[in-house]
Amino acid sequence: MLLILTHMAYFAVMYLLAASVTYTELGDLQNMRNTVFILGFLGAWRYSWAALNFTRAIIYRRIVYPIRKARVFKRFRDDDVKSHAFFMVTTYGMDVPVTLTVYKSIFEAAANAKDGATIVASVVEGADERLIRQIFETMPRDMRNVRLVLDRIKSKGKRDAIAKALRILAHFNPSHRDICVFVDGDTVVPEDIVAQSAPWFTNPKCGALTTDEGALIDRKNLYKDWFELRFNQRQVMMCSMGLSKHVLTLTGRMSVFRADLAMRPEFIEGVDHDFIDHWRLGRVVFLTGDDKSTWYWLLKNGYEMNYLPDVRSWSFESQPRDTFIDSAQTLMVRWFGNMMRTNGRALRLSPRLIGPFTWWSILDQRVSAWTTLVGPISVVLAATLTSFTIVPLYIAWVMATRYIFCIIIALFRGGWFPVTHPPILYFGQVVGAAIKTFVLFRLNKQRWTRQTAAEAKAVPLSEKQKAQESFVHHALAIAWLTLGVFFLSMV
Numbered sequence: 001m002l003l004i005l006t007h008m009a010y011f012a013v014m015y016l017l018a019a020s021v022t023y024t025e026l027g028d029l030q031n032m033r034n035t036v037f038i039l040g041f042l043g044a045w046r047y048s049w050a051a052l053n054f055t056r057a058i059i060y061r062r063i064v065y066p067i068r069k070a071r072v073f074k075r076f077r078d079d080d081v082k083s084h085a086f087f088m089v090t091t092y093g094m095d096v097p098v099t100l101t102v103y104k105s106i107f108e109a110a111a112n113a114k115d116g117a118t119i120v121a122s123v124v125e126g127a128d129e130r131l132i133r134q135i136f137e138t139m140p141r142d143m144r145n146v147r148l149v150l151d152r153i154k155s156k157g158k159r160d161a162i163a164k165a166l167r168i169l170a171h172f173n174p175s176h177r178d179i180c181v182f183v184d185g186d187t188v189v190p191e192d193i194v195a196q197s198a199p200w201f202t203n204p205k206c207g208a209l210t211t212d213e214g215a216l217i218d219r220k221n222l223y224k225d226w227f228e229l230r231f232n233q234r235q236v237m238m239c240s241m242g243l244s245k246h247v248l249t250l251t252g253r254m255s256v257f258r259a260d261l262a263m264r265p266e267f268i269e270g271v272d273h274d275f276i277d278h279w280r281l282g283r284v285v286f287l288t289g290d291d292k293s294t295w296y297w298l299l300k301n302g303y304e305m306n307y308l309p310d311v312r313s314w315s316f317e318s319q320p321r322d323t324f325i326d327s328a329q330t331l332m333v334r335w336f337g338n339m340m341r342t343n344g345r346a347l348r349l350s351p352r353l354i355g356p357f358t359w360w361s362i363l364d365q366r367v368s369a370w371t372t373l374v375g376p377i378s379v380v381l382a383a384t385l386t387s388f389t390i391v392p393l394y395i396a397w398v399m400a401t402r403y404i405f406c407i408i409i410a411l412f413r414g415g416w417f418p419v420t421h422p423p424i425l426y427f428g429q430v431v432g433a434a435i436k437t438f439v440l441f442r443l444n445k446q447r448w449t450r451q452t453a454a455e456a457k458a459v460p461l462s463e464k465q466k467a468q469e470s471f472v473h474h475a476l477a478i479a480w481l482t483l484g485v486f487f488l489s490m491v
Contacts (some may be wrong), residue, residue, distance in 0.1 A: 001146065003416070006305075006418070006419040007419050008286065008362045008433070009419070010399070010403070010419045014396050014399040014400060015397070016394070016397040017392040017395050017396040018161070018341070018393060018401075019394070020392050020395055021389055021392055022281055027090040030047050032448050036180065036351050038374065038375075038377075038485065038488055038489065039375055039378060039394075042371055042374055043375075043401075044176040045371070046368075046371065047401075048142060049364065050405070053237060053240040053241075054235065054236060054240075054408060054412070055077065056243045056410065057235075057236045057237070057239035057240040058239075058242040058245075058412070059243060060239045060240065060242050060243040060307075060309075061239045061309055063414075064243060065310075069199075071485060072199040072200050072202055072203065073199045074369045075199070075202045076198065076202050079202060081177050081200040082115040082176045082177070082343065083115050083173075083178055083179060083194075083201070083286075084113075084115050084116050084117070084118065084174065084179075084259075085109075085110065085112060085113040085115070085116070085117040085118075085178070085179055085180075085181065085194040086117070086118050086119075086120075086169050086172070086174060086178060086179065086180040086181070086200070086259050087109075087117060087118070087119040087120070087179055087180070087181045087183060087184050088091060088105055088119075088120055088122075088162065088165045088166060088181070088183065088262075089106060089120070089165075089183045089185060090120065090122045090158055090161045090162060090183075090185055091123050091124075091128050091132070091185030092120060092123065092155065092158070092161070092185060092300065093378060093482070094128070094185045094186055094316075096131065098186055099131055099132070099135075099185065100131070100314050101188055101316075102133060102183075102185060102186065102187060102188055102189075102316075103131075103132050103135045103136070104120075104135060104139070104209050104329055105188045105189050105190075105191065106119065106189055107119075107135065107141070107143065107192065108139075108191050109138050109181075109189050109192070109193050109194060110141070110143075110194075111141040111142070111143055111145070111146055112144045112191055112192060112194060112195065113145070113146075113194040113195075114145070114194075114195075115147070116145045116147075117147070117194070118146075118147045118149070118169065118172055119146065119147065119148050119149065120149045120151055120165045120168050121148070121149070121150050121151065121165075121167050122153055122154045122164060122281065123150060123152055123153070123161070123352060124152075124153060124154070126152070126241050127428050129150050129152055132148075132150060132230075133150060135147070135465035136148050138168060138215065138274075146301065151164060151165055151168060153402070156254075157287060158162075158288075159271055159272055159274075159286070159289055159290050159293075160456055161273065162182075162271050162272075163268050163269075163271055163272035163291055165269060166180075166262060166263055166267075166268045166271070167241045167263075168269075169259075169262075169263055170263035173471070174259035174260050174263055175259070175260060176201075176204070176258065176259075176260045177201060177202075178258075178259035178260065179194065179197055179198055179201060179252065179256050179257070179258065179259055180256070180257045180258075180262045180263070181194075181197070181254065181255075181256050181257075182250075182252065182255050182256070182257065182262075182294075183253075183254050184252060184253045184254065184315070185302075185346070186253075186310060186315055186316045186317075187254050187314070187315045187316075188212070188216070188313060188314040188315070189254055189313055190312065190313060192255070192311075193211075193254075193311065193313075194260045196308060196311045197209060197256040197308070197311075200306055200308075201258050202249075203304070205302075205303060205304045206258065206303070206304050206307075206336075207257065207258055207261055207301075207303025207304060207305060208250050208255055208256060208257040208258065208261075208295075208298055208303070208305050209255065209256050209257075209305065209307065209308055210247055210249070210250050210254070210256070210305070210306075210307060210308070211240070211254065211255075211307070211308045211309075211312060212231075212234075212235055212238070212250050212251055212253040212308070212309055212310070212311060212313075213231050213251065213253060213310040213311055213312065213313055213314075213315060214231060214312050214314045214315070215227040215228065215231060215253075215314070215315060215317045216311070216314050216316045216317065217317050217318075219319075221319075221320045221324070222324040222420060222424065223324050223327055223328075225319075225341065225420045225421060226328060226422055226428070228417075228421075229406075229409070229417070229421050229424055229425060229428070230415075230428070232410065232412075232413045233409060233450060235309060235413055236409060236412055236413065238307045238309070239307065241307065241358070241361065242306060242307030242309070242357050244355050244357045245305065245306060245352045245355075246294075246299065246304045246305055246355055246358040246362060247306070247307050247363065248293055248295075248358075248365075249291060249292065249295055249339075250291050250298075250305060251291055252290055252291035252297045253313060254313040255291070256292075257294070258303075260458075261298070261303070262293065262294075262489060265295055266297075267294070270293050270296075271290055271293050271294060271297075273285070274286040274293040275342070276341060276344070276345060276443070278443060278444075278471070280473075281444050281466070281474045282445060284341065284443050284444050285444040286446070287343060288334055288337070288338055288446050288447070289337070289342065289446075290342060291308070291339030292339070292341070292342040293340045293342075294441045295301040295342070296342050296345065296346060299346060299349065299354055299389055300349055302351075302353055315348075328427075328428075328431070329431070329435065331448075332394070332431070332432055332435045333435055333438070333439060333445070334446075334447065336435050336436045336439050337439040337443065337445060337446060338440075339365060340366070340436065340439050340440050340443060341346075341443050343362060343365055343366055344366075346362050347359070347362055347363060347366070365436075366436075366440075368433065368436075369433045369436035369437050369440065370432035370481060371373045372429055372430060372432075372479070373430070373433050373434065373437070374485055375394075376430055377481065377482055377485045378471075378489060379391065381392045381482070381485060381489055382489065383487055394395040398426055398447040399423075401427050402421075402423070402425045402457075403422045403432075404420035405422075405425060406422050406425060406490060432458050436477070437446065438468040438474065440474075441470045441471075441473045441474040441477070442467075442470045442474075444466065450463040457459050
């Protein structure tokens with residue numbers, strides 16, 4: 001009943017906003033017809049792109065994926081080739097209950113691997129090492145077919161931990177049919193992850209795959225609603241990209257790689273010492289975003305990356321800051337920074353190599369950062385220079401369109417949504433676009449949520465000078481965008 005009442009209140013607010021504009025005031029829209037045209041044109045473009053992705057997602061989830069899955073599983077049964085499972089796990093700064101739950105799931109999944117499993121767990125704290133060993137030794141399963149290696153390292157960052165763990169695993173000489181599951185220390189893996197993953201690697205072109213994700217958050221608040229919406233959106237976009245066999249990210253929480261590829265020296269080096277050479281910032285060494293490095297290495301080498309929509313991992317999520325807005329901003333700066341640092345070099349790859357739709361989707365990541373801001377800028381300019389009439393109508397339009405989007409997203413997932421999802425969706429789009437433009441001019445800014453990571457020393461200038469230079473470039477870009485919107489609105 002409460003859900004129904006909140007949605008009724010949502011529609012009441014939307015109606016009141018639209019009805020607050022009188023017929024006389026509607027005449028003011030004639031003076032803002034160019035603004036309305038801009039909003040309509042961009043809306044039609046963005047909505048057609050969204051409709052295309054929704055359509056592709058449905059085709060993949062309902063038609064293509066079941067066919068592909070049946071084919072690779074049959075091939076796996078017919079080949080009857082052994083597929084050893086390697087697990088690469090990194091643990092740092094996790095609470096004891098989280099570590100208990102995560103490693104129990106990993107050991108359970110490893111015990112279910114019919115051809116045996118090897119686990120290398122990279123840990124920093126001695127307490128974690130003792131706890132993990134105790135969990136392993138007290139598992140209520142026969143663990144004789146599972147080998148556990150605990151790698152105690154100094155805290156030098158996740159990339160260093162991954163590289164060292166992979167070098168240890170390389171000593172076991174994996175074959176091209178073995179798999180390697182990359183797992184974060186806060187992620188609960190499916191018990192059947194090996195059985196669900198191994199058949200896909202009967203295709204020699206398959207380099208990796210990733211799965212659906214869910215969030216484990218104790219508190220019921222905006223932060224939890226935001227994550228639920230994000231993962232629902234992710235399911236749609238991943239299914240769309242899965243149709244092209246090239247997902248746009250191999251999430252660092254849990255992804256599965258062809259073992260012999262993940263343990264090649266050049267692959268490991270790409271994770272351990274990844275960088276880009278920027279025309280203004282010089283060499284930017286990557287600190288965060290290891291999942292983007294692994295994705296790019298496979299992409300540039302022509303490997304396919306699949307998506308399993310019916311397999312889900314669960315990650316423990318804790319709010320990093322006191323407020324929702326501050327927490328969302330902190331995470332988006334890290335996420336979008338990783339995206340933008342890799343986006344440019346991925347665009348330089350040939351569409352023939354990675355596929356035209358994948359290439360266009362990568363381009364859209366960058367273009368949408370600017371087109372999304374055109375709508376709010378147009379409305380602010382129109383309200384300031386012409387009439388405030390457009391503001392309540394724009395808000396009502398946003399409420400209506402985002403509600404429709406949320407319906408489609410929720411139905412695709414197979415559920416419903418709280419009334420907070422439509423405004424959170426708009427918040428994620430607009431604030432996310434603004435943050436993308438921010439990090440685009442500050443690619444050297446990197447910081448983990450839980451770890452302290454220094455900024456890359458890119459050029460021989462002081463940090464203050466680099467920050468000022470980035471601010472000027474960013475401000476000029478926003479100014480030119482605003483001027484262009486103003487010109488189109490006035491013509």
